[in-house]
Amino acid sequence: MLTLYHSQPTGNSYKVRLLLSILQIPYTAVEIDIFNGENKNAAYQRINPLGKAPALRLEDESILTESNAILSYLASGTEYFPSDALLRARVLQWMFFEQRSHVPYIGVARFQMHLLKKTPRDDDLAIWNLHGNIALEIMNRHLAKAWWLAADAFTIADIALYAYTHVAPEGGFDLSKYRGVQQWLERIESRPGYVPLMQTPPVTSRFLE
Amino acid sequence: MRFYDYGPSQNCFKVRLLAAHLGVALQIVPVSIFKGEAASPEFLAKNPMGTVPLLETDSGECLTESNAILTFLAEGTPYMPREGMPRAQVTRWLMFEQRSIQTSISRLRYWTLTGKLGEFGREIATARALGNRALDVLDAELGKKPFIAGDSYTVADISIFAYSHVAADAEFDLPSRANLTEWFDRIRGQPGFKGEVVPYSTDPYSNKKLTFAL
Numbered sequence: 001m002l003t004l005y006h007s008q009p010t011g012n013s014y015k016v017r018l019l020l021s022i023l024q025i026p027y028t029a030v031e032i033d034i035f036n037g038e039n040k041n042a043a044y045q046r047i048n049p050l051g052k053a054p055a056l057r058l059e060d061e062s063i064l065t066e067s068n069a070i071l072s073y074l075a076s077g078t079e080y081f082p083s084d085a086l087l088r089a090r091v092l093q094w095m096f097f098e099q100r101s102h103v104p105y106i107g108v109a110r111f112q113m114h115l116l117k118k119t120p121r122d123d124d125l126a127i128w129n130l131h132g133n134i135a136l137e138i139m140n141r142h143l144a145k146a147w148w149l150a151a152d153a154f155t156i157a158d159i160a161l162y163a164y165t166h167v168a169p170e171g172g173f174d175l176s177k178y179r180g181v182q183q184w185l186e187r188i189e190s191r192p193g194y195v196p197l198m199q200t201p202p203v204t205s206r207f208l209e
Numbered sequence: 210m211r212f213y214d215y216g217p218s219q220n221c222f223k224v225r226l227l228a229a230h231l232g233v234a235l236q237i238v239p240v241s242i243f244k245g246e247a248a249s250p251e252f253l254a255k256n257p258m259g260t261v262p263l264l265e266t267d268s269g270e271c272l273t274e275s276n277a278i279l280t281f282l283a284e285g286t287p288y289m290p291r292e293g294m295p296r297a298q299v300t301r302w303l304m305f306e307q308r309s310i311q312t313s314i315s316r317l318r319y320w321t322l323t324g325k326l327g328e329f330g331r332e333i334a335t336a337r338a339l340g341n342r343a344l345d346v347l348d349a350e351l352g353k354k355p356f357i358a359g360d361s362y363t364v365a366d367i368s369i370f371a372y373s374h375v376a377a378d379a380e381f382d383l384p385s386r387a388n389l390t391e392w393f394d395r396i397r398g399q400p401g402f403k404g405e406v407v408p409y410s411t412d413p414y415s416n417k418k419l420t421f422a423l
Contacts, residue, residue, distance in 0.1 A: 066300070090272065092276065096275075100311045
C-alpha cells in the first residue's frame with residue numbers, strides 16, 4: 001500500500017489526495033504537523049531531507065517528493081496524463097507555470113494569512129496581489145475559450161492548479177473577476193471522486209517519531 | 210522546428226544545450242523581448258503569455274515553458290527516462306527548478322545584470338534566501354549521486370545547470386559548494402556539450418522594461 005505523508009490544509013498535499021481519490025487508489029495517509037515543526041524532526045528528515053510535505057512512499061520503500069512529480073507518477077498510464085508527447089508536454093507546461101507563477105504568490109499568500117494567521121507586510125501583499133492576479137488572468141483568458149487547461153479533457157494540470165486557485169480568496173484574492181476560472185472550479189467540483197480539501201482520508205494516522 | 214529565442218535568456222539556453230546534445234537542428238527565430246517583440250499580436254497568437262522560449266513544431270503546434278520544451282524534445286532519448294520512478298525523479302527536479310531557482314537565482318541575476326535591482330525592495334531578500342537554500346539542497350544532493358536525478362545525465366541536470374552555474378552573476382557563493390561545482394564540470398564534459406552564455410550587454414535594449422502581455 002502507498003503511504004502519503006501529507007499536511008491536511010496545504011494545497012500541495014491536497015492535490016495528491018484529490019488525484020488518489022479520483023483514481024480510487026487506496027493509501028495510508030500520515031499527517032505531518034508542519035505547524036508544530038514535525039516536518040523538521042529527524043525521523044521525517046530521513047523520509048524527506050527537505051522537510052516538506054507531501055512525500056509519497058512506494059511499496060518498495062522509495063520516496064517521491066514534489067507534489068506535481070507525484071501527480072505525474074500516479075497518473076501515468078491513465079486518462080489524466082496523456083501519453084502523446086505533445087499533450088504530455090502541454091500538461092507539464094501548466095504544472096511548471098503553477099510552480100513558478102502561481103504557488104509563490106497565491107499559495108504563499110494563503111499560507112501566511114490563512115494558515116499562519118499572520119498580518120502580511122504591505123510590500124509582501126502588493127507583490128502577491130500583482131503576480132497572483134497575473135496568474136489568475138492568464139488562466140481566465142485560457143478558460144474563456146477552453147473547458148480544461150492542457151487538453152480537451154480533464155488532466156492533472158487541472159488538479160495541480162485547482163488546489164491553490166479554489167482557496168485563493170483565503171489569500172485575499174477576489175475570484176469574482178474571473179468568471180472562466182469560477183466555472184472551471186465548478187466543473188472540477190462536480191467530477192466523480194472529487195473530495196474537498198479538509199476531508200480526512202479514509203485510512204489515516206499521525207506521524208510518530 | 211522553429212525556436213523563438215532570446216540570446217541572454219538562460220531558459221532559452223537550456224533548450225539550445227539539449228538541442229546540441231541531441232544533434233537536433235532548430236530554426237532559430239530571435240525575439241527582441243525588450244523591444245516588445247514578444248508582445249506583438251503575431252507572437253501572442255503563438256503564445257498568449259508573451260514569453261520565450263517558444264517551440265513551434267513543423268505542424269504549427271506551439272509549446273511554451275522551457276522545462277516542458279525540454280521534456281518534449283528529450284522524449285525517447287537517454288535524457289528523459291521513459292517511465293516509472295526514474296522519470297518521476299526527473300520531473301521532481303524540474304519542478305524544484307521552477308519553484309526554487311526561477312523564483313530566486315533567475316530573477317536576481319536578471320535584475321542585477323540589466324540594472325534593475327534598484328526597482329525591487331523586499332523581493333531581493335526573499336529571493337536571496339530562497340536561492341541560498343536551493344543551492345544548499347543541490348550541493349547536498351550532489352554529494353550523494355553524480356547527477357541530480359540519479360546515475361545518468363538528464364534534462365533535470367540541463368535545466369538546473371542553466372541558472373545555477375551562473376549564480377555568481379547575482380553574487381551567490383559557488384566555490385564553497387564543492388559538490389555543486391564538481392557537477393558543473395561533469396556536465397561540461399558531456400558529449401556534445403555547448404554552453405555559450407550570451408551576455409545581456411549584447412542587447413542594447415536590455416535595460417528597458419519588459420513589455421508584458423497583460
